[in-house]
Amino acid sequence: MYSLYTAALSFPGFSPALFEIDLGFLGLGTFPIRWYALAYIAGLVIGWRYALALIRRPALWGGKSPATKDDIDDLLFYATLGVILGGRIGYILFYQIPFQFDTIQRDPISILRIWEGGMSFHGGLLGVAIAILIVAKLRGIRLMPIADIAGVVTPIGLFLGRCTNFINAELYGRPTDAPVGMVFPEGNAGGTPAAYDWQAGEWVYTGAEVPRHPSQLYEACLEGLIPALIISFLVWRFGLLKRPGLSAGLFLLFYGIGRSISEQFREPDRFTWGVMPEWLTMGQLLSMPLWLGGVFLVWNALRKPPMQASA
Template structure:
């Protein structure tokens, strides 16, 4: 393998970084003795768990500071606890059904027709972030209507806490060697394992030998998962946190949520120029991807929320 990577490096004329030799799971437990097979605690799942936990903690800190809000915090701690449960449901169902609607129905209908139950097999992979956002939006609307709490302020909490999970899950995408970038001759290029092992997830990892599988013709690619982690997660988190803690952004309901939508849409659209498009998506021009298209509603919704928040403020002056 070292010789192979050296040859690739010489061929490209660059210092190629190699994908780290870590497994896509933190640990694996064999329950074969009770007929359950092997259980893998994946970094991807841990990214979701840590992201949700981090969002709950940060939301709790915001609710404890009444001075951050226009009048009073929109939720009690108990209300936030209940909301987080429903947000988890919204992320899972929205992410999965969004993937089916946005990617499988237009491009993989034959797979759905042959096995309709694939819709439920979330463990086989296939979660769409834009679907998850839609699922969370529906949950927030339903929760606010049922509890009689201000929707825009609840949305602001979601807007500043969501980047925590996004940043962590994108790092998990990197550890899974999935959703990698387009080929590059830049010095930041990385050689990802792109081999295929039937029945494994991600496809380039052999769970029997506990090794990544290389085909031998890999090219250096952009580590676009890390770009996305920064652009979609950590930058929005830092910027929105500064606006909240230093400039009182939560006192303008909807402003933080709108800025999050705009910043995510911008970060995703930039990162899409470096990310390898899904192989089964066809019919789009080279400069346009499905991720960019699905970000358009976020741009529009974010712009409206910001306009509405600033307009409300002007009326009160």
């Protein structure tokens, strides 16, 4: 089928679901346990466990941990709500209302159908920021150290999420003739997403697909893996958490840089074609405040001496 693109890599063709649960005895057929949902769960649980490991080591904080296990448990609960609600509301505000308002007018209930896709990282980030504010207020703890914990653990969830974008054959890159080009199942030019034939257990190709950058993997590395490794190394080796706000600021900078670079290779959403200028994507535009916030937090953290253990 792809004789013109013999040098292109083939999409591995993973199933979007790890396995399916047979609910036929209830008359509901089968229920797929999707990788995307598992990535959300795994990211939150691993992040929670990592956060607990951080607060159990007072030396990382200059002598006294800023939170207790109960504080982190509360943070997990509110952060979960923030990720889900913020991610969906952000998608509605940043993408559906500006670019797909006619769709909302025709079918207002579509904004509630979260299972059809449509989550915004920037909205989820705002949701988590609100969650951090709520936990700090309710538990009577300092705000910046909790934000720093989020800065350390959030890249884990980002890495897992981008990997599942790849598995789902979504958010693929722009056409390329580079050796890294990969032929994804693309759906059609009208915007219909790629389809997976659950009965046959394979992706459906139209025959018009072209090699594209596997931009999901670029994002997994630039937004998730690299920040997670570097920030964690600085935390455990150089006492990053002794400077309140530094970890959170570095995360914002890493994400802003990584997202801005990867957007050069990622195919823009079809509904933004002709609306956004060719040199700017919505992801880059929404990342600009993160650059500013990151620079401010890093500057503010470095102008103060690190926290030291009390004598």
